[in-house]
Structure formats: C-alpha cells, structure tokens
Amino acid sequence: MKKHIPLLGLLGLLAMGCNENSRQVSEAERETSSATADSTNLQPALQSISADSLLAHVTTLASDEFEGRAPGSVGEDSTVAYLTRHFKQLGLQPGNPDGSFVQKVPMFGYTPTPKATLTANGKNIPLSFPDDYVALTRRYVEGVEVNNSDLVFVGYGVVAPEFGWDDYKGVDVKGKTIVMLVSDPPVPDPQNPEQLDSTIFGGKAMTYYGRWTYKYEIAAEKGAAAAIIIHETGPAGYPYEVISGSHSREGFEIITPDKNMNRSEVEAWITEPKARELFTALGRNFDELKEAAKKKDFKPVPLKATASFNIKNELREVQSQNVIAKLEGSDEELKDEYVIYTAHWDHLGKDPSLQGDQIYNGALDNATGTAGLIELARAFSQMETKPKRSILFLAVTAEEKGLLGSKYYASSPLYPLEKTVAVINMDVLNAYGPTEDVVVVGYGNSTLEDVLAQEAKSQNRRIVPEATPETGSFYRSDHFEFAKQGVPALYAGSGVVARNQPADYVKQWKERYTANDYHKLSDEVRDDWNLEGAVEDLQLFLRVGYRVANTEKFPEWKEGTEFRAKREETLSRAAPSN
Secondary structure, three states: OOOOOOHHHHHHHHHHHHHHHHHHHHHHHHHHHHHHHHHHHHHHHHHHOOHHHHHHHHHHHOOHHHOOOOOOOHHHHHHHHHHHHHHHHOOOEEOOOOOOOEEEEEEEEEEEEEEEEEEEOOEEEOOOOOOOEEEEOOOOOOEEEEEEEEEEEOOOOOEEHHHOEEOOOOOOOOOOEEEEEOOOOOOEOOOOOOOEOOOOOOOOOOOHHHOHHHHHHHHHHOOOOEEEEEEOHHHHOOOHHHHHHHHOOOEEEEOOOOOOOOOOOEEEEEEHHHHHHHHHHOOOOHHHHHHHOOOOOOOOEEEEEEEEEEEEEEEEEEEEEEEEEEEOOOOOOOOOOEEEEEEEOOOOEEOOOOOOOOEEOOHHHHHHHHHHHHHHHHHHHOOOOOOOOEEEEEEEOOHHHOOHHHHHHHHOOOOOHHHEEEEEEOOOOOOEOOEOEEEEOOOOOEOHHHHHHHHHHHHOOEEEEOOOHHHOHHHOOOHHHHHHOOOOEEEEEEOOOEOOOOOOHHHHHHHHHHHHOOOOOOOOOOOOOEOHHHHHHHHHHHHHHHHHHHOOOOOOEOOOOOOHHHHHHHHHHHOOOO
8 A cells, every 4th residue: 555645744854855955065065165265265375475585585684784693692683673574564463462572581691711621540631622522501600610520421311210211320420520422322122133122212213311401401400510422423413513613602591590500510512532532541442331321221430530620601691582473363262372383583693703704694594494484474464364273473582502582482481382282393494496295303293293294285295204313303493392391393394305306316405504504604595595395395384384273173292292291281270170
C-alpha cells in the first residue's frame, strides 16, 4: 500500500531540506567569502613590499652618516629618529602607552682596559690583548682585580640535573678561575659512537647550556672570581675575530639594582692555541681533557696554574631606546592581544683607533632586518581591514651586546606577555635571491612553524631545519628573550636551495659572508645583492603574522620544548578564576 505524506508534512520536509541546503550553501559561501576577503585584503599589502624600497632603507641605515648604529652614540639618535619618522608617516600609533614611540632602556657603557697573566708551573704564558684573549667585567665598577687565582678546568661548565650532568661535582670554585670549553658536551651515541646521543643536550642541536651566557651565569652562581671560555671556531660557529671585535671596545649592560655585583668579577675568552700552550706547559694533553669532558663522570681538574686580572673600566650611563609602533587590531575583543615583529637596529658602531675605514656599517646585520620591519609596517598599513589582533613593530637596541633591548622589554613589557600571542624575529635578511625552502632556526619548537609551513606552500616553498643547530643560533637573537618568558617565537629565514643556481650556491655565499664580512668593516651594501629573496621572505612573514592575528587559537610550544612549562604557568596565572 502506498504511504501518503500529508501535504503540510511534505511542505515541511521540503522546507527543512531547503533550509539545510541553504545553511550548507551559506557556510560554504562564508568560507569562500572569507578566503576572498583575506586575499583581497592581503594583495595590496604583499605587493607593497619591494626590493627597491627595502634597499633604500638599508642604504640609509648602513650609511656612514649613521656611524654603525652603536647604542649611546649619534648613530642611535639618527636611527631612532629615522624609525620614528617612518612609523609616524605610515599612520601607526605610538607603541608605548605613554604616547611615545620609544621604550627607554637603562644601560651603562663600559670600555675595558685589561691586563692578564697566566702562570703555569711557575712559567709565564704571555698574553696579548685582544689577539690572544679578551677580558671584561660586567659589574658597574671602575675596575676589578683578581690576584693569583687558582685555575680549575671544569669541562663544559654545565650543571643539567635533567640529564644527570654536573661538571662541578661539588668542587668549591669560590674565588677561583674556572676554564671551560665552548658549546654543549658532544656526548657520543652509545650504539653509534660516530653520532651524537640525541637524548642528551639536544644531540647535534645546541641547548642553552652551550651558550656563553649560560656558562658565565653558572660561574657566577658557583662564586668563581673569573671564568675563561676557550674559543674554538668549529663548535662556536664563528671565528675568534667575532669575539675580539665585539669585546675589545665599548660594551653595554643593563643596570640592575645591585649594579651587577652578582656577576663574576671577570668574564674572559682565550684562543684555542693559547689554551693548548697553557695545558702543554702543565704537562696536560688538551685533546685528552676534551675527550674526558664528554662523559658524565668527568670531574673538575685543578691545574697547577694561576690567573691574575686587572681591568680598568671607563664607564658611562646610557639611556638607550627600543623603538615601538602599534597597529591597533580591528576586533574589540581581540585587539588587546598582540603579535610582535622584532628586529635589532644596532650594530658595532665606530672604532676611532683604526686607520682608514672606522665604521662597522652592519648592512646585512642588521640594517636589512630593520628595513624589513619598516616594510612590514608599511604593508600592514595598506590593508583595508586591519587584523583582529594588534600588531607591534619592535626595533630593539643592543642585540650585539647580549640581547639587551629584547631582554629589557621581556622583563619590563609594555603589553602583558600573557596577551602576547607570538613573536616573529628578523635578523639578517637574504641578499642572494629567491629560494625553494625556508630555514627554521630551532626547528620543532612551536606550532608557529606549522603556520609557516602552510603559508610557505602559497609560494611553492617548504620549511627545513637549520643545517647547523649545534651553533645555537636559536639562542643568539632577540626572539630568545621572549621564548625564555614563555612567548611562542619564530625565527626563520631564506633557505639553502637557491632557485636557478648551483646546488652549493647558498652554502658558498654564506661561508664567504661569515668569513669575510660578519661583524667586520666590510659588511656594507653591495652592488651584487639580490633582495628578491628577502621580499619573498617578508611576504611570508606577513602572511604568518596576519594569520596568527586573525586565528582564535593561540600558538603553542610543542611537547618537550623547554619553554612550554613557562608559557603554561604564565597563562594559568592570567586565567580568570571561577
């Protein structure tokens, strides 16, 4: 028997079907409309980033007129004025809630004049500053003196309870001079001694334990009067000239309430040849001691040697400045959350003691990143509909002096860190042309790189890990100070496979730059630069920041990352209680 459906029921079912179809169409239309709106909104911004504009900014910032952009110099005044002027012209708001475009960073400048003596078995080891060693004090004092301090070799100088590792083994080093190797302990894999153990100290990748900053921190904690790091170019990833160039002239430090008296009196580096000379004079084999230091059962080795230091400091207080601009978000509920783009504006300044050229122009490092910050600010200002969250453009001071500007902001933030959803850092942009890949420094750390990978597909590119994680690049730029406070941070750059170039083109280019120009007088604008790769990277960074600023979910540190616990703690404190 045929079943009849009442007319009203039939009309109801038809209406339900139409409503369901309408809802499906509506949702599909909304998704399409949203994607179209995003594309329409992004295109003018993406197209506004140009190689010519980028080069114009770099050329100005790296000109002799800016005198190498040292903190506390006329170069700082010129740089801050330049950034502020351009941010104002773009119609951005002052980034400091006090109505200004700057955050003052209280620092002091110190110019050390050191004398050092090493005595081994009664024999003097001659030392020439800065060719053989550099030594300084970060205490806010006019000078320090350490006399006939006993030397103790402490391997890599690491105390890492999570790995059951202690290079001090309870040995009292108070008032003594400790000697340490650079980087992490390269622990061999028990199953394959030719490889590093991936379960300890990151395997091939450097951990914070390998950074010189950590080594001096633990030395101070242990009460050492002086700490000497033996520089080796291979593990460090840069030549000794980077050390001597940075620390043989004026340095800077943030002024703390105790005037930094919690630091060791002396922090020093010594070249590998001089270290070998010292150990040979003591009848010790340097390579054997290095080998012993790779093992968990290593014990400190007291040396029949003493060290004496006399350091005179020329001091001056410096009120340096971070420069910050704000693009307010368009969503009333989300505009009090922030995505930050960072780049350091400073370089090494001017050395009047040199003959001829005296200016470290810092064209690639980091006039390019600073110029990129301006380009991104201009691009975001082109958007008809601004991102839901606010965008901050933060040019920080004194990165070259120990990440001081970012350290100060992260410890004294202008906007709450629990409402800071991400930091995207730029340090040395690509001057060798477009690449097929994007290198992620600190690969595997956060979900920001997942966003990066998805957006890179729009450029037919892929993300790859950095080739030399053992050099600790993740800990050597400004995003790290935010990461230490738990804020998810992304540090990425152009890849290693250049389009339409030989396979080793990028490798050779970077090796030449590191050997010939990095932190040297020759880091200047060159006629053979190709900034199209930098433009592509900036467009990618814009896409990532735009997406993060519009997505409801916060980026996160991945499981096992050393910064995850800090972020969870910060967010839990900020969460409203029921």
